[in-house]
Amino acid sequence: xxxxxxxxxxxxxxxxxxxxxxxxxxxxxxxxxxxxxxxxxxxxxxxxxxxxxxxxxxxxxxxxxxxxxxxxxxxxxxxxxxxxxxxxxxxxxxxxxxxxxxxxxxxxxxxxxxxxxxxxxx
Numbered sequence: 196x197x198x199x200x201x202x203x204x205x206x207x208x209x210x211x212x213x214x215x216x217x218x219x220x221x222x223x224x225x226x227x228x229x230x231x232x233x234x235x236x237x238x239x240x241x242x243x244x245x246x247x248x249x250x251x252x253x254x255x256x257x258x259x260x261x262x263x264x265x266x267x268x269x270x271x272x273x274x275x276x277x278x279x280x281x282x283x284x285x286x287x288x289x290x291x292x293x294x295x296x297x298x299x300x301x302x303x304x305x306x307x308x309x310x311x312x313x314x315x316x317x
């Protein structure tokens with residue numbers, strides 16, 4: 196709740212933006228600010244109901260918005276720790292996006308493994 200001139204620290208940007216001098220205040224999708232995945236993990240630790248969509252957004256880790264590797268594995272770890280308040284639609288998008296990424300790399304066996312985690316059997 197401080198004014199712009201009273202800020203004492205930079206926003207926690209993702210690693211690929213840290214030294215660029217570029218400051219992102221608002222995200223194009225819904226006006227949510229883009230933050231580093233570590234920032235989101237700390238927020239989740241302090242508030243168990245923190246929105247997981249922001250945490251699992253690939254852009255919080257990498258500049259490639261279609262790279263779901265870390266997001267999917269992080270989601271599986273969070274599920275094991277009983278953080279299960281991700282919507283079924285977001286869960287499905289995460290699974291299918293990562294499976295498509297694996298299949299495009301020729302790793303179709305791993306894509307099948309990822310799809311076995313799909314919440315909706317249909």
